[in-house]
Amino acid sequence: MSEAEKIDYGTFEATVERSKKLEEDLIVNPHKYRVLTGDRPTGRLHIGHLFGSIQNRVRLNKLGVETFIVIADYQVLTDRDTFNSISENVKQLTIDYLSAGIDVEGGKTVIFPHSHIPELNQLLLPFLTLVTNAELDRNPTVKEEILASGQKRINAGMYTYPVHQAADILFCKGNVVPVGKDQLPHLELTRVIARRFNDRFAKKKPVFPEPQPLLSRAPLILGLDGSQKMSKSRNNAIMLSATEDETANLIKKAKTDSERFITYDPVNRPEVSNLLLLVSLCTGETPEKIASEIGNGGSGQLKKILSESLNEYLRPLRKKRSELESNMEYIRQVLKKGIEKAREVASATLEEVREVMNMNI
Numbered sequence: 122m123s124e125a126e127k128i129d130y131g132t133f134e135a136t137v138e139r140s141k142k143l144e145e146d147l148i149v150n151p152h153k154y155r156v157l158t159g160d161r162p163t164g165r166l167h168i169g170h171l172f173g174s175i176q177n178r179v180r181l182n183k184l185g186v187e188t189f190i191v192i193a194d195y196q197v198l199t200d201r202d203t204f205n206s207i208s209e210n211v212k213q214l215t216i217d218y219l220s221a222g223i224d225v226e227g228g229k230t231v232i233f234p235h236s237h238i239p240e241l242n243q244l245l246l247p248f249l250t251l252v253t254n255a256e257l258d259r260n261p262t263v264k265e266e267i268l269a270s271g272q273k274r275i276n277a278g279m280y281t282y283p284v285h286q287a288a289d290i291l292f293c294k295g296n297v298v299p300v301g302k303d304q305l306p307h308l309e310l311t312r313v314i315a316r317r318f319n320d321r322f323a324k325k326k327p328v329f330p331e332p333q334p335l336l337s338r339a340p341l342i343l344g345l346d347g348s349q350k351m352s353k354s355r356n357n358a359i360m361l362s363a364t365e366d367e368t369a370n371l372i373k374k375a376k377t378d379s380e381r382f383i384t385y386d387p388v389n390r391p392e393v394s395n396l397l398l399l400v401s402l403c404t405g406e407t408p409e410k411i412a413s414e415i416g417n418g419g420s421g422q423l424k425k426i427l428s429e430s431l432n433e434y435l436r437p438l439r440k441k442r443s444e445l446e447s448n449m450e451y452i453r454q455v456l457k458k459g460i461e462k463a464r465e466v467a468s469a470t471l472e473e474v475r476e477v478m479n480m481n482i
């Protein structure tokens with residue numbers, strides 16, 4: 122294999138730099154780009170998702186960038202046994218997206234689940250021939266997920282899902298993928314697959330773009346225990362669908378420290394600082410200013426302010442959420458429309474792919 126063909130992860134700093142340039146160009150030239158993003162339907166979203174990634178998507182949406190959102194239902198099967206709630210989770214995730222401000226009515230955003238787009242899934246077959254077992258085996262994110270899932274017998278879907286993810290991105294020729302750091306290896310693999318495909322089958326006229334990562338600038342939101350990432354499975358999250366009372370009760374139980382005077386100091390006081398950061402995301406004031414206003418009021422006052430500002434901030438979203446929840450037929454329609462559009466795009470790509478691979482009859 123030549124040097125040029127190897128998977129080169131580059132440095133993280135270089136990726137950050139490229140991502141900043143991309144961010145600037147997206148504002149000036151939104152029409153040059155097509156965003157592809159996705160989530161696994163493992164449950165409802167919490168405020169960590171909202172502040173970490175969903176609001177970024179809403180912002181790109183508002184710039185007028187076309188966006189495809191894949192709900193990766195097949196991926197759920199790679200690391201867990203349960204599948205009973207997949208369909209319900211797909212619908213609840215869609216409700217979360219819409220209530221957070223993702224706009225499907227403007228015709229620029231498409232939401233669809235994997236399992237309904239056979240033409241997308243078919244791309245997996247030629248793509249699998251473009252990577253080696255050794256390359257799949259080296260993927261650091263997959264290794265971590267295998268550890269975290271506690272699986273003793275690893276299914277082949279686990280090793281190959283990053284190739285499936287390449288199909289998610291390339292089926293619509295997405296050229297921008299908003300991601301967190303953990304997804305960068307998958308995106309690099311996607312770029313390699315696009316390059317190798319074009320190199321092997323479409324030298325004269327490339328079929329696929331090499332998509333670029335757009336790193337989220339959002340701060341990492343810790344859970345209410347203040348020691349790890351917010352996550353439903355770690356029991357430290359506030360769900361978007363929680364009631365105002367539930368929210369206030371969770372915040373009351375949030376971990377703080379024994380120092381009364383409130384200061385913003387993420388290194389030495391992660392728990393208190395995380396709560397201040399959340400107030401700041403709701404009110405737009407800096408965490409330092411909020412801390413100095415509370416001062417001797419202590420963690421009691423900090424929690425009271427957070428409950429009030431978070432509940433106020435989420436009120437319109439939650440109102441929309443409960444309206445949508447009582448209109449499941451609309452949610453089904455949104456998904457049906459998304460599936461229709463995604464299949465149209467995927468069929469056109471598959472047609473091109475068959476053509477260059479000499480498989481049309």
Ligand code: TRP
Binds near residue numbers: 159161290298
């Ligand atoms: N692997 C992603 C996650 O676990 C979800 C995902 C599936 C995705 N397909 C994608 C993300 C394509 C970005 C692009 O969160």
